[in-house]
Amino acid sequence: MLVFSAVMSFLFVRGLDEELVLGSSAQIWVSASDDSMSGAQVARAIAAFSDDHEVAVARELPDVKNPDGLRHLYLAAGDPNSDAASWLNDGYPAFSRHVATDVHPIVEIGQRDPRGFYYVFGSAEAADALVAELADLGLGASVQHPLASSELALLLAGDDLFWSFWVVALAAVTMTGASVLLSAKAYAVLRLQGKSFMDLLVRDLKQLAVFWSLAAGLVAAAVLVFLGLYNGLAWLGLFALVAACLAGLLVLVALAAHAAALALTFKVEVLRALKGELPARAAFVSTYLVRIPAVLLALGFAMDVTLAGQHVMARQDNQEAYAKAGDAVTIRLNGSWGGDSKPVVTQVGRWLRQADAAEEIIVAGRRDLQNVSSNTRLPQGEMLIVNETFLAEQPVLDLKGQRYSPVPRNGRAAEARSVRLVIPESLARHASDIRATIPDVFGRLDPDLRRSLKVETLQAKSGQRVFSYSSGDRSPNAAFSPDDDRSMVRDPVLVVVPNGSHILTDDAYTTFATQDGIIFPEPGDVLDPLSANKHELQTYVAAVNPVGQNAALGLREAVNDFRLLFFNLIAAVAVLLITGVGVCIIHSRKHAQAVFAQHISGWRFTATHRFILAVEGLLAAFLAWWVPIHVWQQNQNLKELTSQGIPAPFPPIQITALDLSAIAGLVAIEFCAVLLALGVFHRRIVKEGVADT
Known part of the structure; x- marks a missing residue:
């Protein structure tokens, strides 16, 4: 009983340390802003609040290149004699070896969007006071106490x-x-x-x-x-x-x-x-x-x-496929925008469309075939919404064993309003029903584009397994458990969209990005504009995830x-x-x-x-x-x-x-x-x- 209690406590606290910053009395989630204050102004206000109330306040941010293995804590010390203040010199006392935490003074945070998670190290009343202070700065925030005894008991019970x-x-x-x-x-x-x-x-x-x-x-x-x-x-x-x-x-x-x-x-x-x-x-x-x-x-x-x-x-078995993906990365968006997703969709979607037109990304969005349309009953399976670059990277064979190739660059302008629908031979009898659902796949299309959309139906050889660059755990599909590894999709229905076409809406690009369905084969194509803050990317993109590292963690x-x-x-x-x-x-x-x-x-x-x-x-x-x-x-x-x-x-x-x-x-x-x-x-x-x- 004693040995088991020690082992279970170790595993529980280790998992807790990998999810949260330990030692805090409260966690504050800032999810709304009227944009009246810049990130630097908010950081200075938090530093002043920390000094006035003699409590430490820290902002947590994932590392851009290694979000699952390294996090950054931007700390306003407040009371110089507190344990949290010592982290600036001695480092964060990590319980787990799997996640490292670098601690910086809060003044080094720069012009980062203020939305995100903050920790208060001090009295619980100080957290409520900080929420009121943030409200005066035009920020909407909520407070919770994940390390309280009652919350820990509920977390352990679940x-x-x-x-x-x-x-x-x-x-x-x-x-x-x-x-x-x-x-x-x-x-x-x-x-x-x-x-x-x-x-x-x-x-x-x-x-x-x-x-x-x-x-x-x-x-x-x-x-x-x-x-x-x-x-x-x-x-x-x-x-x-x-x-x-x-x-x-x-x-x-x-x-x-x-x-x-x-x-x-x-x-x-x-x-x-x-x-x-x-x-x-x-x-x-x-x-x-x-x-x-x-x-x-x-x-x-x-x-x-x-x-x-x-x-x-x-x-x-799928590790070999990820090894072939090399240094390819996906992006992780800032999840602290609350219900106001329009700026994210506009800025990120527009940037991803430009990257798609420049052949910098691979699109590999997923849909549950049975849930594509509420008007047509389709068999169990998966649909992949991909771009032409996907076909250049991943082999898909027709009935004669010939590989489907991407449309040549000089022929794309004429095909900007057409998509290729590749249906496996095993689903050939459902071809007409699947074809009828294609306009619904893309969501809220422009009415003119919807009416003029052309669909070319092709067939693929049955029994193929297509690499999708992700395990599919972020893509909802009632036919699979979240623990299933669907990196290799068997006999998928492919919807091939021209690179950068408006057939894929800004919303679709953004949704696929949240599901690890937007892949950058060259990390520099996302890291360079992110470091230069083009399109205000630092506000919306929190980090990049190497697809191979994701697979290893899984x-x-x-x-x-x-x-x-x-x-x-x-x-x-x-x-x-x-x-x-x-x-x-x-x-x-x-x-x-x-x-x-x-x-x-x-x-x-x-x-x-x-x-x-x-x-x-x-x-x-x-x-x-x-x-x-x-x-x-x-x-x-x-x-x-x-x-x-x-x-x-x-x-x-x-x-x-x-x-x-x-x-x-x-x-x-x-x-x-x-x-x-x-x-x-x-x-x-x-x-x-x-x-x-």
């Missing part, structure tokens, strides 16, 4: 790590209860000496206190050494708080299990308890109250592990998710094994005499233990059929929705051979463990019975 907590809690209940029940004879002797329930509980806790003191000291020493080497004991107080809360909850769970199991031993008379007999009925019920949730958790984790393993393998996250799920599965299986052995212990101690008598009378093993075998057989059947039946019900619900003309919220669920193998493995572990333990106890009962006679 984290995937919390499932690990419940698995370990279940294991703690199982092992604690088993250890107490296995000491039934010792408790019976103490009861014979006149000890009460409270006497025995206090005795146990005194004995445990010695062990816990030693264990806590060893774990604390190991944690301090590890954290000292990992991050120099940064944010040790926050780490200790989270670890203590987790350990405290687990201790309470274990204490409750200990007291409940001890109370069960008092249900048996002293003389019967001296023979090792247990309260069979209550113990059986208690054991299965733990065993059944463990079965469900193990089944759920087994399915998640198989899926996570597939995600890892898919991302590994692979790392997928591997971490797989490891966590695999740990949960192992812990859940351990609970299954422990409870299975516990069931056999309770059964053998309760029915030892009957088992021996039936054995010497010639009864078969299965007849002697038919009750346990029947219960475990039902549990195994439940384990084997739960997922297939659940999947069948989900697919039936989908059929009902589609029959009524309602778009399916997710695709039909398929059970793979890997899923069936995982289910079969769990069934084998669940039933065979009980069968093996039952055989061992059966032989022991027979051996002891023969020795007594």
Whole structure:
């Protein structure tokens, strides 16, 4: 429990440090501005506010070239004796090694748009005062407290790590209860000496206190050494708080299990308890109250592990394609514009159109084929809206195996109002329906352009996998999970638009940019205008993302998710094994005499233990059929929705051979463990019975 609490606290605080700047009392999000104040004026006003209120205030900005690995903190120190003020000289005490933080004086921020995130290091009242100060400067802001205890508790409860907590809690209940029940004879002797329930509980806790003191000291020493080497004991107080809360909850769970199991031993008379007999009925019920949730958790984790393993393998297979993309980058837009997106669309969309006309970008926008139009029902699939440069970079073959080439530069003027629709042969029967949806693909087109739009329908060879430069996690598609890696799109419908054509609206360019669908093969084509602040790009473009780095980060996250799920599965299986052995212990101690008598009378093993075998057989059947039946019900619900003309919220669920193998493995572990333990106890009962006679 102590080791797990420390590990879980480490993972949680590390993730928190990668998302937020630790140590703040409040986070302020500035999302609106009347543009009456420049960025430099706002920075000077914040510096003055910091000095007047003696609190530190910092503006967070991602690094332009490495937004996922480096962030910049522009700090107004306020109180020179505060911890935050020391960061200007000593650096930010990062808990995680995955994200670095450079700290600068706020005067170095320059003419940056004031929209974004600010942190206040001081009293909570200072944050409210800063919001009022920003309002006087024409800025709309809201305050939140992500590091407050209540917010941290909610964040932890919604984290995937919390499932690990419940698995370990279940294991703690199982092992604690088993250890107490296995000491039934010792408790019976103490009861014979006149000890009460409270006497025995206090005795146990005194004995445990010695062990816990030693264990806590060893774990604390190991944690301090590890954290000292990992991050120099940064944010040790926050780490200790989270670890203590987790350990405290687990201790309470274990204490409750200990007291409940001890109370069960008092249900048996002293003389019967001296023979090792247990309260069979209550113990059986208690054991299965733990065993059944463990079965469900193990089944759920087994399915998640198989899926996570597939995600890892898919991302590994796609690494070669990203390596071929070289230094290509996408852009990350400033997300602090609130509901006023018109300036972003106008400035960014206009700039991207110019870059497209100059052949500086690759357009690879995504649409869900089924949701392209509400008037036409289309099959499941993906549509890629691409430019001619995309075809120059990525091979797409026609029915004869010939590659589609981009339209020559001197022929584009005549084709400015036409697009090429490339449909895979497998979707040929839907060609007319797909063609009819093309005007809707581009959103709010100019009416004249919409009427004169020409669509040339072509066919592509089926079975092709087209590289899309992104995993598709930022592109909404009901047919896929956000964790799926859709970098290689199988048999996509391609809509090829002339470079820089007004067929793609400013809004479309901007939307594709937010979905990693605008790619700059040469980073200088975006970094140079960004550094020169052409088109006021620094106001709207926060950073650039190397597509290869994005893929590597996605692979790392997928591997971490797989490891966590695999740990949960192992812990859940351990609970299954422990409870299975516990069931056999309770059964053998309760029915030892009957088992021996039936054995010497010639009864078969299965007849002697038919009750346990029947219960475990039902549990195994439940384990084997739960997922297939659940999947069948989900697919039936989908059929009902589609029959009524309602778009399916997710695709039909398929059970793979890997899923069936995982289910079969769990069934084998669940039933065979009980069968093996039952055989061992059966032989022991027979051996002891023969020795007594």
